[in-house]
Amino acid sequence: MKKLIVLLTDYGYRDPYVGVVKGVIKSINPEAEVIDLTHGVERHNILEAAVILAVSAKYFPRNTVFVVVVDPGVGSSRRSILIETSNYILLGPDNGCLTLLAEQDGVKRVFDISNSKYKLPEVSYTFHGRDIFAPVAAWISKGVPLEEVGEEISYSEIVKLTFEKPIVNERDKSIKATVVYIDVFGNIMTNISNMDLSKLNPSFGSKINIEAGASIHTCVFEASFSRVPEGELACYINSWGYFEIAVNKGNAAAKLRVKQGDGIVIKQVEQLVDNT
Amino acid sequence: MKKLIVLLTDYGYRDPYVGVVKGVIKSINPEAEVIDLTHGVERHNILEAAVILAVSAKYFPRNTVFVVVVDPGVGSSRRSILIETSNYILLGPDNGCLTLLAEQDGVKRVFDISNSKYKLPEVSYTFHGRDIFAPVAAWISKGVPLEEVGEEISYSEIVKLTFEKPIVNERDKSIKATVVYIDVFGNIMTNISNMDLSKLNPSFGSKINIEAGASIHTCVFEASFSRVPEGELACYINSWGYFEIAVNKGNAAAKLRVKQGDGIVIKQVEQLVDNT
Amino acid sequence: MKKLIVLLTDYGYRDPYVGVVKGVIKSINPEAEVIDLTHGVERHNILEAAVILAVSAKYFPRNTVFVVVVDPGVGSSRRSILIETSNYILLGPDNGCLTLLAEQDGVKRVFDISNSKYKLPEVSYTFHGRDIFAPVAAWISKGVPLEEVGEEISYSEIVKLTFEKPIVNERDKSIKATVVYIDVFGNIMTNISNMDLSKLNPSFGSKINIEAGASIHTCVFEASFSRVPEGELACYINSWGYFEIAVNKGNAAAKLRVKQGDGIVIKQVEQLVDNT
Numbered sequence: 001m002k003k004l005i006v007l008l009t010d011y012g013y014r015d016p017y018v019g020v021v022k023g024v025i026k027s028i029n030p031e032a033e034v035i036d037l038t039h040g041v042e043r044h045n046i047l048e049a050a051v052i053l054a055v056s057a058k059y060f061p062r063n064t065v066f067v068v069v070v071d072p073g074v075g076s077s078r079r080s081i082l083i084e085t086s087n088y089i090l091l092g093p094d095n096g097c098l099t100l101l102a103e104q105d106g107v108k109r110v111f112d113i114s115n116s117k118y119k120l121p122e123v124s125y126t127f128h129g130r131d132i133f134a135p136v137a138a139w140i141s142k143g144v145p146l147e148e149v150g151e152e153i154s155y156s157e158i159v160k161l162t163f164e165k166p167i168v169n170e171r172d173k174s175i176k177a178t179v180v181y182i183d184v185f186g187n188i189m190t191n192i193s194n195m196d197l198s199k200l201n202p203s204f205g206s207k208i209n210i211e212a213g214a215s216i217h218t219c220v221f222e223a224s225f226s227r228v229p230e231g232e233l234a235c236y237i238n239s240w241g242y243f244e245i246a247v248n249k250g251n252a253a254a255k256l257r258v259k260q261g262d263g264i265v266i267k268q269v270e271q272l273v274d275n276t
Numbered sequence: 277m278k279k280l281i282v283l284l285t286d287y288g289y290r291d292p293y294v295g296v297v298k299g300v301i302k303s304i305n306p307e308a309e310v311i312d313l314t315h316g317v318e319r320h321n322i323l324e325a326a327v328i329l330a331v332s333a334k335y336f337p338r339n340t341v342f343v344v345v346v347d348p349g350v351g352s353s354r355r356s357i358l359i360e361t362s363n364y365i366l367l368g369p370d371n372g373c374l375t376l377l378a379e380q381d382g383v384k385r386v387f388d389i390s391n392s393k394y395k396l397p398e399v400s401y402t403f404h405g406r407d408i409f410a411p412v413a414a415w416i417s418k419g420v421p422l423e424e425v426g427e428e429i430s431y432s433e434i435v436k437l438t439f440e441k442p443i444v445n446e447r448d449k450s451i452k453a454t455v456v457y458i459d460v461f462g463n464i465m466t467n468i469s470n471m472d473l474s475k476l477n478p479s480f481g482s483k484i485n486i487e488a489g490a491s492i493h494t495c496v497f498e499a500s501f502s503r504v505p506e507g508e509l510a511c512y513i514n515s516w517g518y519f520e521i522a523v524n525k526g527n528a529a530a531k532l533r534v535k536q537g538d539g540i541v542i543k544q545v546e547q548l549v550d551n552t
Numbered sequence: 553m554k555k556l557i558v559l560l561t562d563y564g565y566r567d568p569y570v571g572v573v574k575g576v577i578k579s580i581n582p583e584a585e586v587i588d589l590t591h592g593v594e595r596h597n598i599l600e601a602a603v604i605l606a607v608s609a610k611y612f613p614r615n616t617v618f619v620v621v622v623d624p625g626v627g628s629s630r631r632s633i634l635i636e637t638s639n640y641i642l643l644g645p646d647n648g649c650l651t652l653l654a655e656q657d658g659v660k661r662v663f664d665i666s667n668s669k670y671k672l673p674e675v676s677y678t679f680h681g682r683d684i685f686a687p688v689a690a691w692i693s694k695g696v697p698l699e700e701v702g703e704e705i706s707y708s709e710i711v712k713l714t715f716e717k718p719i720v721n722e723r724d725k726s727i728k729a730t731v732v733y734i735d736v737f738g739n740i741m742t743n744i745s746n747m748d749l750s751k752l753n754p755s756f757g758s759k760i761n762i763e764a765g766a767s768i769h770t771c772v773f774e775a776s777f778s779r780v781p782e783g784e785l786a787c788y789i790n791s792w793g794y795f796e797i798a799v800n801k802g803n804a805a806a807k808l809r810v811k812q813g814d815g816i817v818i819k820q821v822e823q824l825v826d827n828t
Contacts, residue, residue, distance in 0.1 A: 004302060006295065013289055013565055014592035014736040016604045019558065022587045023612035026556060030613065035298045040290035043737065044801060052292045059406065060299035061306065072801065075776025125776035127791030130611065184290040185319065224351030224401035239403030249320060249348065280578060282571065289565055311574045316566035328568045335682065336575035337582065460566040461595065500627030500677035515679030525596065525624065 003089075003141040004061060005034045008049055009069040009129060010041040017127070021067075021134045024120065028138035037066075040184075044072040046097045048260065050161050051181045051189075054100040055240040057088055065140055066101075067133045068092035075125035080113040080132050081158060082140075082149055089140060091133050096161035107155050114150035166192045168199050173268035175200065177243070179258050186251030187225075188258060192243035192266070200268050207269040208235055210245060212256045218269065219245065235266070279365075279417040280337060281310045284325055285345040285405060286317040293403070297343075297410045300396065304414035313342075316460075320348040322373045324536065326437050327457045327465075330376040331516040333364055341416055342377075343409045344368035351401035356389040356408050357434060358416075358425055365416060367409050372437035383431050390426035442468045444475045449544035451476065453519070455534050462527030463501075464534060468519035468542070476544050483545040484511055486521060488532045494545065495521060511542070555641075555693040556613060557586045560601055561621040561681060562593040569679070573619075573686045576672065580690035589618075592736075596624040598649045600812065602713050603733045603741075606652040607792040609640055617692055618653075619685045620644035627677035632665040632684050633710060634692075634701055641692060643685050648713035659707050666702035718744045720751050725820035727752065729795070731810050738803030739777075740810060744795035744818070752820050759821040760787055762797060764808045770821065771797065787818070 005025060011017040018039050025032050037056055041049045049070040057066065071078075071093045079094040085105035090098040091113070113132060116123075118139045123131040136149055166177040175196060181189040202208060202221045210217045210233075219233035225246040228234040233252065238244035243266070246252045258264060281301060287293040294315050301308050313332055317325045325346040333342065347354075347369045355370040361381035366374040367389070389408060392399075394415045399407040412425055442453040451472060457465040478484060478497045486493045486509075495509035501522040504510040509528065514520035519542070522528045534540060557577060563569040570591050577584050589608055593601045601622040609618065623630075623645040631646040637657035642650040643665070665684060668675075670691045675683040688701055718729040727748060733741040754760060754773040762769045762785075771785035777798040780786040785804065790796035795818070798804045810816060 004306075006299070008292075008295075012592075012736045014590065016560075016590045016608045019560075019587060019589035020608050020611045023558070023589075023608065023616075026585075026587070027611065027613045030556075033302075035295060035302070037295035037299075038290065038292045040288075056292045056296050056299065059296045059303065061303045064299075073778055075778040124791035125788065126778075130791065184288045226349055226351040226402075236401065239400035239406065280582075282575070284568075284571075309578075311571060311578065313571035313575075314566065314568045316564075332568045332572050332575065335572045335579065337579045340575075460564045502625055502627040502678075512677065515676035515682065 003032075004064045005032055005137050005141055006037050006060060006064055006066050007034060007039070007069075008037040008041065008053055008066065009039045010043045010045065010049070011039045011069070011129070013039060017129065021129050024130055024134040025138040025141075028135055029142045032138055032141045041070050044070065045260070046070055046072070046095055047161060048181060049097045050100040053090075053098070054104055055242075057101050057105065060088075062087045063089065065089045065091065065137050066098075067129070067137050068097045069129040069133055070097050071095065071128065074128050079158075080128060081153075082111040082113055082136070082146060083155075084108040084110075084146055089146065091137055093128070094158050096159045099158070099160045102155075109146065110153050110155050110158060111146060112150045112153050115148060118144065118149055164191070166190070166196050168196055170199055173200050173270075175266050177264055177266065179260055179262045179264060180242075182253045182258075182260055185246070186253040186255075187238070187244055187246040188252050188256065189238055189240070189242050189244045190264065190266075194237050194241045194243075197237065197243050202268055209267045209269055210235070210256065211265040211267070212258045212262065215256075217256060279308075280340045281308055281413050281417055282313050282336060282340055282342050283310060283315070283345075284313040284317065284329055284342065285315045286319045286321065286325070287315045287345070287405070288319075289315060293405065297405050300406055300410040301414040301417075304411055305418045308414055308417045317346050320346065321536070322346050322348070322371055323437060324457060325373045326376040329366075329374070330380055331518075333377050333381065336364075338363050339365065341365045341367065341413050342374075343405070343413050344373045345405040345409055346373050347371065347404065350404050355434075356404060357429075358387040358389055358412070358422060359431075360384040360386075360422055365422065367413055369404070370434050372435045375434070375436045378431075385422065386429050386431050386434060387422060388426045388429050391424060394420065394425055440467070442466070442472050444472055446475055449476050449546075451542050453540055453542065455536055455538045455540060456518075458529045458534075458536055461522070462529040462531075463514070463520055463522040464528050464532065465514060465516070465518050465520045466540065466542075470513050470517045473513065473519050478544055485543045485545055486511070486532065487541040487543070488534045488538065491532075493532060555584075556616045557584055557689050557693055558589050558612060558616055558618050559586060559591070559621075560589040560593065560605055560618065561591045562595045562597065562601070563591045563621070563681070565591060569681065573681050576682055576686040577690040577693075580687055581694045584690055584693045587612075593622050596622065597812070598622050598624070598647055599713060600733060601649045602652040605642075605650070606656055607794075609653050609657065612640075614639050615641065617641045617643065617689050618650075619681070619689050620649045621681040621685055622649050623647065623680065626680050631710075632680060633705075634663040634665055634688070634698060635707075636660040636662075636698055641698065643689055645680070646710050648711045651710070651712045654707075661698065662705050662707050662710060663698060664702045664705050667700060670696065670701055716743070718742070718748050720748055722751055725752050725822075727818050729816055729818065731812055731814045731816060732794075734805045734810075734812055737798070738805040738807075739790070739796055739798040740804050740808065741790060741792070741794050741796045742816065742818075746789050746793045749789065749795050754820055761819045761821055762787070762808065763817040763819070764810045764814065767808075769808060
């Protein structure tokens with residue numbers, strides 16, 4: 001099957017950066033197919049790119065080449081790397097943006113992209129998406145073997161993203177967690193997986209307290225945000241399999257005043273069981 | 277001819293939602309071609325999506341599969357439907373977003389998308405674009421017969437969009453109309469068609485009064501907004517065939533303080549004919 | 553090789569304009585491949601479009617068809633033109649948006665797109681991207697000879713963009729220049745090319761004064777902005793080969809209060825050479 005190239009960057013949609021990256025790819029491999037995962041990553045937000053890549057990859061065909069360019073260190077001495085995982089090929093700067101997916105999918109080999117043969121003849125200091133990642137992705141989509149891009153290095157040598165695991169306290173039915181992504185609607189995605197939440201095992205309609213900063217908000221656990229009245233808080237397992245807080249037709253991040261990286265605590269509200 | 281899949285959503289460009297929808301499509305049918313109509317529909321604005329679909333469809337090849345996901349009721353009990361029209365195949369939630377085009381193009385058959393065979397194995401409560409509409413569109417683009425997606429239902433059973441017709445008063449040369457779309461430039465598109473306007477039959481250069489809220493604005497009827505000086509109001513039949521009000525190099529919606537759904541009245545200014 | 557069609561417009565991403573342009577292209581030539589250079593050009597900013605086209609084109613394959621629609625004069629009497637250059641085919645309004653690239657790449661022939669055979673049957677007054685440029689581009693990508701689109705005209709007849717050259721003063725080591733592009737990050741690109749700057753020949757780490765309006769800012773000349781501490785000004789040759797001013801992880805245009813078209817003066821700060 002033809003290899004797909006998927007782009008994930010913080011280039012935005014105003015400038016010609018993404019278009020030029022595609023021009024380079026099509027100049028090398030006219031048969032390549034390119035899909036935009038998004039170019040709306042917050043500028044220089046490596047964690048955001050890493051989370052997006054980790055939750056999205058499984059919806060793409062095997063052997064897809066993912067090119068991630070969120071690269072505050074472009075022009076410094078950071079390496080450009082390629083990670084071969086069980087199912088995918090990942091290209092990006094050595095700053096951790098690839099490692100959440102890599103560890104989840106299973107690392108096979110890592111390469112330092114040092115072979116100038118597959119880069120553009122002139123590599124600028126500030127646009128490696130165009131000069132390094134686009135041409136290397138295009139050559140790989142054309143069948144160049146991965147080991148051609150540079151010397152193999154150990155996974156232990158590269159930068160990892162520290163991504164704290166949530167701490168479940170089964171005794172008081174609480175989970176200490178982190179906000180990992182806030183989408184354009186203001187929905188708050190946490191690092192609490194479906195599996196983590198199953199230790200509290202809330203039923204639909206039960207209440208959960210969210211401690212964010214100095215305030216506590218009570219919200220109903222539901223199948224989705226559309227089950228609560230407009231303007232009210234709901235929490236649920238989102239479509240990626242993570243615990244999320246939303247306001248039906250509103251903005252939860254604004255209401256709770258949280259941002260990506262913030263710690264929150266969720267706690268099941270005790271149900272008074274009436275045994276009379 | 278290969279079927280094209282066209283996406284129209286309110287997902288925006290910041291999050292990976294659109295990219296993942298394409299990943300699902302390419303995973304099922306690597307040969308599918310996907311075009312973005314726009315993902316900039318205002319969040320949950322069903323009328324906006326319906327208008328965009330109705331004016332745009334005729335510029336696409338016959339048999340194009342349109343996937344419309346503007347879906348405030350996702351996760352509730354609303355159905356997912358497929359409408360076969362004379363020229364196209366329409367997929368979306370049963371909330372009216374498809375019906376303006378369907379009635380204009382002619383309804384052939386309607387199906388409730390209930391067959392789980394063509395959905396993703398796990399259907400989330402909040403992302404039916406990925407879990408239902410993308411895979412069903414991909415299978416259809418691969419040749420799966422429409423009746424495979426679920427049981428046929430009657431067009432009378434589905435939700436329609438009420439879209440008031442303009443009221444032409446030929447005696448006082450006025451039309452009572454509705455603002456149906458405001459584009460990014462602030463141009464105000466009404467539901468007055470070329471045909472409706474022909475009953476007033478204004479000539480280029482004649483004046484038309486626009487009553488919007490408590491104020492009346494006089495503007496010149498022209499072939500296009502570029503025929504009036506910068507900063508001035510013009511009205512004209514727009515490129516979709518509807519009566520539109522614009523400010524040359526300015527923002528008419530801001531100037532007239534109107535928004536989508538507002539009623540306005542247009543009235544031809546009497547021409548004093550000098551018969552001396 | 554199959555001809556690529558590349559779109560560059562100020563249509564933005566909210567409305568269905570770009571999607572419909574692609575629908576027209578695919579209706580005429582289902583095999584056409586379309587790439588978005590960007591649709592984020594500032595509304596009616598012809599210079600911005602011209603600069604983007606001029607710096608981007610060389611990253612696309614030979615024979616690429618570029619369609620540029622930044623067209624404040626749509627609906628007036630301005631012509632629609634096609635310019636064949638040494639490597640590319642350029643389509644757009646006759647307002648100068650194509651001429652920076654045309655002069656840089658070498659003009660071969662110019663045509664007035666007057667043959668209605670390759671336009672849509674009904675040409676609107678306000679959407680020539682859909683009614684003229686999209687169908688003509690599609691027919692050309694299908695092999696229609698260029699001379700079919702209309703009568704050949706002289707390059708001297710069309711509107712050129714006046715684009716001032718920087719003035720280098722080698723005596724006092726200064727260059728009088730113009731801001732030609734400000735990207736979404738606020739990086740300030742000038743019209744000073746690598747070649748122009750070589751007459752001053754600053755070394756990495758040396759200081760350059762930037763006079764913008766009434767203020768003077770000193771910044772360090774580096775290989776890239778990432779070589780200076782966060783929040784500080786750097787200047788460097790950008791990835792397109794032009795002198796640019798940026799703030800590492802900040803917004804230089806906001807800091808210097810400059811906008812596109814502004815004049816600035818850069819001046820090398822004298823180095824006191826210590827010969828003791």
